[in-house]
Structure formats: C-alpha cells, structure tokens
Amino acid sequence: MDRDLLRQCLTHHGESLFNTLQCEQTENPDFQAVASDLAKATYERRGAGEGCSLVEQFIARKADILFCPTWRTAVPREDELEDEEATEPYAIMPPAELFMEVPFEERRAMLYRDLERGDAVVGRINNIREYGFFLTLLCAAGGLRRDIEDLELSALCHIKEIPSTGSHDDPLSYYQIGDLIRGGVKDLDRYQEKITVSLLPASLCPRLAHIKLGVVAREELPKHYSRGLRVANDTRETYERILRGCHGYHNPSVVEYLLGRAGVSDDRPPSLMRGLQSKHFHEEDFATVIRKKQSASWALKCVRSGVDHFKHGRHVEAMNEYNKALEIDTNNVEALVARGALYANKGGMMKAISDFELGLETCPDHRNAKKYLCQTLVERGKQLQEQEKFVTAEGLYRRALSLDDSYPEAQAALRRITDTIQKSIRLREEATAKETEKAKSGKTSAQKLQRPSLSPTSTTSSRRRSKKRRRKRGGSERGSQRRRRRSSKRSEEEEEEEEEEYPAPPNTSASFLYRQGFLGSGAGRGEGASEDEGSEPRGGDGEGRRGRSFSSHALAEIDGGGRAAPGLSEVQLRQPGTAGPAPRGPAPAAPPLAAPRRTSLDGGRSQSRPGRGAELRGGEGPRAPPPSTSTSSSNGQGGVARPPQPAGGGAGKKGLPANLMDIFNKIAKFEKEKGAGPRK
C-alpha cells in the first residue's frame, strides 16, 4: 500500500477514517503492515465536511484497491502543447481560480509554490534599466494556468539573458515599455519571491523547447489568458457557458484526446468493482481471439468438404470450397496447401508454388506443404528445362533441395541441369568467340602471340583457338550423362568441319609429344571453373587419348565428353609461344563439346587464365546469353547452316563456306539483339 498516499488521506480526514479503515481492512495484510506507522501519528481533521462518513466508508472499503501501488497506471502525456493553442482539440478553459475568486495571498502563495525553473511566462515590460528590464507577469505560457495578472509580480530579465542580435547595438534598445514578452523562468527564489526571466532558449525545459521567446503580439497570448480576461470583465460568464462556447468542446474525439492526455487507458479500463479488475480477464475471452479461432475452424470445414469434392473428382467445386475457406480465413495453411495441390494437379504450377510458399511462411514445418512444394518445384523445373530456361529451372531445383535435401529426384534433376547449363554456356562462349573474331579486324594480342607461321588465315587459327577453348571447357566436365543431342551432333559436325579445314599440322609428332607432357600437367591442374568437377576424368581421358589418332581422338572426346580437352588447351595457352599450332590440332575437336558445359564460373575462370585465353574470354565473359543463344551461336559457330539444330549436318557442310558469312551475320544480329546482358 502506498504509505504516503494513505498518510495524506488520513491527514485530510482525521482519526475517524483511520478507525473505519481498521474495521474494514482487517484481513488485508498490506494495510496491517502500514497501520502501525500510521497509528503513531495523530490526525486532526483538516477538511471540514458533512457527509464525510459516506466518503470514509467508501475509502475504507476500497482502500486495498485505491492505495495499491499498481493502481496508478496513468502515464500523462504532456508533449503536445504546441498544437493545442492552434488547433484546440479540447476546450482550453481559463484558470478556475478566476471563477473561484481565490484570494490574493493564496494565489500568490500557490504561484510561488508551483512555478518552476524552465517554465515559460508572459509579461509586460514595465521598466527598463541599463542592466535589464522588468516584467509584470501576466500569465504562464507553458501549461500552468493561473490567474496572476493582478498579483503584480515583477520579474527581472538581465541584459545578459537577452540573445545578442549580432550588431553592436545595445540589445535593450529593441524593447520598450509596454511590450509583451515571453520568456523562460531562469531562476526562482521562493522565499524571497524573486523571479528571474531569460530570453535564451536554453532557459526553457525540454518539454517547452518549442516555444519562441521574445516579443509577442497580443494575438499570441495564451488562450486561457484571453478567455480569462473575458471572464474578469463580464461576470455573467460562467465556466459552463465558456465551455460550451469553446470550439474544442465540440470535437468529436475530445474524450479520446483528453483521456490520452490524462494517460488513462481505455483498453484495460480501471474499475473499482471487484469483478472487473483486469486480472479477471483472460486473453482467450476477447473478441479478436475468438474470431480468429472461429475463422480457422470455419475455414477448416470448407477445406474438408473441398478435399472431399476433390477426391470424387469434382475439381471445380473443390476449388470453390478452397477459395471460400481462404475468404473466411486468409492465409489458412490447410486451405492453401489443399488449393496448391489442386493447382498442381491441374497444371497451374506457378500458382501452386505461390500457394505452398505462402502456407510455409505461416507454418514453416508443415509436412505436406513441404512435400508438395518439392514435387511441384521439380515438375516446374522440368517444364522450364523443356523451354530451355535452365537458369530458372536450376533455381527451382535448388529451392526444392533447400526444403528437403534428401529428395532424390531433385538432386538428380539439379545435377542434370547444372551440366546442361555449363554446356550451353560453353556453346555460347564459342559463339561469342566466333563473333569476336569476326568483329575484330585488327590483330588481337592473342593473334600477336601467335606464331607468324600459323596465320595463313587468321580466321582459322582463331577459330581453332576458340575451339581449343571449347575443348578446354568441355574437359572440365565430369562424367555427365546428359548430353544435348544437338551439341553432340554439332560437335560431330564441327569435328568434321575441323577435319576439312584444318591444314596439315606443322609438326604432328611434336603435338603428340606435347600432349603427353600436357597430360601430366593437365591432370594435375585443378578445374577452377567448374564447381563440381575434378581433374581425374580429365587425366583419365587424356591418357586414353594417347594412343589415338586425331579423328578417333576427337570422336572419343565426343563420347567421353572431351574432358581432357580444356586442360589441353589450357596448357597450350599457358605456353602460347611454344605450343604453337601443334596441339591445336587435336584440340579443336573437343571444344564444341566442351562449350555447352561451361558453367557460370567461366567468368571467374577466365581471369585465372593468362594471356590469350584471358583476352578472348574477357570478350566473352560479360555475355550471359541463354542456352538458346548459345545454341544458335554454336549453330553458326559450327559453321553449319542448320536453323533446326539436329538437322543433318552433312548436307550443310558442303555449303559451309558459302553460308558461313550469312551465319556469322545472323549471330552478330542476334547478339546485338540480346545486348550485353550480364553473364550469370
């Protein structure tokens, strides 16, 4: 029990209250604890009053609530004084003292008791001295509403409390007798009854910091003062009449506003009835909580009937039921999952996925939602693959795996698609390489690095280089089973084309020798670009290649995936000078195969490659064309005029030289259309 409050109360009411309290509150242990203290003091009744017995009875009965420390819940809000004068959200009344005609002395005493440092006051200058000016206080401006004008209180504003204007004039010269000044109370001596006022903003307390100090016009005087003047002049004005006449009184939300100002809560309203104390209210009895539960159960009924419809094949009715359930209870997990399943069944994959995702947001552990979502994602991924949207499909597979990392079908699909993406990237790179070659008129540094003997046709050599690169990329693949038919065909065709165009290697034996040397290095060289490929297949392939002739080697490359090829061409790149044309012979076969298997890290890989390779790849790097582009570019790259790729290349090959320019032009156009989209 709040001892101080009790004491204050007892002081007011006297001994009889104490006795009554003792009667009523005998069972209350809190009271007994403080009773002993209070008993020691003697109380004379201060407040005279008839009918006090009623009040005393009331206090005595309700003392355990009234004086409970937790009873004081109000948190008054004091910070909106700025608006209040202007907008008047409630009726700002003149000080009640005015109506009560409180005597002079009492008002004066009250003011000195209640005025504090940091308050704002308004006064009229009555005297100007060389050290400052004196104000007769009219009223307080910061929320303290008192009738003080006739008290003739004088406050001093020292010259050093006046903000300097910057010029060297005497600041006091700006002020005249009779000016209305608003200032902050800098100091207050209650005993000697001296008030010091300042015009510096720092003198105001933080709550009132928005008030502007200095000269004010008559219109800017606080409302309670101007209304008070009206009352003083006209005795017929009663409190109620003024209240009714105030604009703020008729504000429809005045009750809420003032309640907020007072800090009393209307959500958990206070009550002195024992049964209405807040501890008796349970959260589950509140309307919002019941409504939620009810909506969920109504929605569940609809879902059940919808599932029943679904099982009997009545899909339309099932969908209606699900939609109804979701209207009743939005984001109901069961309804979302059921509707998603229905969508998935009917082929609306995207809608199904969005439903499942939404359901998982609400309830991340929903077993069915996860399961169905995985399945749907994989399905959709497959659909996208058909449409050659590999990147999106890959994303979907990854999402499916992130939900359920043991889902085998997703894993397999992810692997396949990663391969496909790499391949298509490689093909695309080939195309861009070809494009770059076509575009470049001058010598590239790669070309400069090239031996002069090797440049009968720069085109051929650069093509070979690009093919080497392709082979290199192809070699980075680990045994991926899924190979695009087109790519294989294309590589076959390219290989044949290679055969056709390739001039006799200057030094075949050397190339063989070199390849062996390469094998060691190639095997040892990790595949930086592709994430999940190691060097061993490459090494194995390289070894396998040793004994083969060029063409068979090339074929083997195609079959085996040309794994070693990238390594081969890498090494060649590393020693561009020495390698010369020799290894380039075998190399070109593999690149067509290798290109499509390029992964997104090609860009990064290119940085690791020195000289020529880096140069050319840099040109290809920024491009991230979709597989279709690579397909078409490899189309042209292969130099075969076959718009539908699986078409027989044999016939096309004969016409290659003639159609080559067309194809390359097509590529160029296509590339321009695609623009320089960033590669992955």
Place this chain on the structure above:
Amino acid sequence: MEDPSSRTAHDGPPGQVARGGSKSGGPAAHGGPPGQAARGGSHSGGPAAHGGPPGQAARGGSDSETDVTREIKTHFRVCRFIMESGVKLGMRSVPVATACELYHRFFECVSLRVYEPYLVAMSCVYLAGKVEEQHLRTRDIINVSHRYFHNASAPLDCDREFWELRDSVVQCELLILRQLDFHVSFRHPHKYLLHYLMSVKALVNRHAWTRTPVAETAWALLRDCYHGVMCIHHAPQHIAIATLYLALNSYGVEMPVGEREWWQVLCEDVTKEDINAVISDLLQLYDMEAKCV
C-alpha cells in the same frame, strides 16, 4: 411465444423465470413475431447458468419489495455483462456507457418478464456501437456472449444456431429503437469529467498531481456508475462533479479555497446534496456487487 402460466413462480431472478419454461432458452428470440424478443428459443446455452445460484438466495414470496430487489439485481448482473463484454470487444468507455444507458432506459418502462434482458443487452451493445461510431460486428458480440455463458467453450459454428442468434440481435435492436422513440444519443458525463479534471489539475501542484492517481479513480468511478439506474437519474455534470469530488477526497488532495468551491464553479447548479446523492447511489452499487456476484 412464452406461455405465462408455464413459468415457475419466483424461483430466481425474473430474468430466469421464463427461461425455466423453455429448455434453458438462450438469448435467442427467433421464435416470436418480429420485433418481439420473446424468450423460449430452442437453444441451449442461455444465461441460465449465470443467473442461477446467487438468485436462489433471494427466493421469497411475491411481495413487490423482493421483486424490485430482484429486478435491480438482475439489472446489475446484466450491466456487468455489458461492461465485461465491452472490455472484451475493445469498446471505449463512452459506447459502453451508451449501451448501459440504452438498457436502463429500455427497462424503465418495460417489464423484465416480457423481454429477455441478456438479449436486450447484446442488442444495446450493438446499437451503442453504431450510435457512438465504434461499429461492432454481430459475430464478435455473439462470440463474446456465447463464451460468457459457456465458459471456455469452442466458438460457434456457422450453423443455424448462429444465424438465429444473429437475427435475434438485429430484431431486438429495432425493438429497442422503437421503445426509445429513436432517441438514442445521450449526453454523457465523460466529456465534462475530463474537462473538469484538466481545470482541477491546474489548481494543484504538478508533482502532487502525478503522485496521486486521481484521474484513474475518477474514471473508474464514472464507469462503475453505469451498473445502476443512477446514470439516468442524475444530470451528467452532476455525476462528473461527484465522481471527481469523490476521487479527490479519497486521496485527501488539498484544493485552494476561494469565495466559492471548485465544484460550485465548474458546475453552477450543483449542490452538496446532489453530490452526496450521487455518491450514496454509487456506494450502494458497490454494496450490491457483494450481494449479486
């Protein structure tokens, strides 16, 4: 429609009497002609559970005094139901006050025997929400009431019972409107009390004011007034003044004394007797709580 003769006589608060006739008929009044909130619905789940045991204690002969007391107790309980529902529905103080006042005014000239008080209460809550611009959904009112009568039960399904309850509430609303001649907007003490509070606060030292929970106490007293008919028998200013007076006195707050008392100033026509009358009515309500609930 309920057949009066079938009612058991005076074995509980009047509110329960007719209910005994039907199978613990709830607040649903769909059975009667439109506009008549007759009891005797075929629902279970009426307020029977609530009115029971305390009412039995007041069993007695058919003398009017006991009747009156019983009626007052019923009204008290129903108003308690309104106040509790108001809190659970998140209603502000003024709409709750309007609901209680509608209820009291309705039963001023109408007998408890004819109309089911809890249904009337639910409709008063609904109507008050509309009048005071804090619209409530019938679904929420029904949910809260249902749970009030059937503690910890599952919410109602969207079935016939629910729709019938809803129809009853809506029809009863029209009945109330007609009974009150469509005068449903009242002047409440709340606005006065808050302004008086601001004025009185200015007279007191700010620190003393923050120490003393006058605002909460006055507000609590005002809200509690609505359990009884005193809210319509006194002027709103008088009620406001009286609650503020009681709150200030409870904590022994010293007020400045001038030619006139602060309460004389805030409301010109209030006298000490008025204040005392209000306070004594209020205290009687607190006493009744001990007897009723």
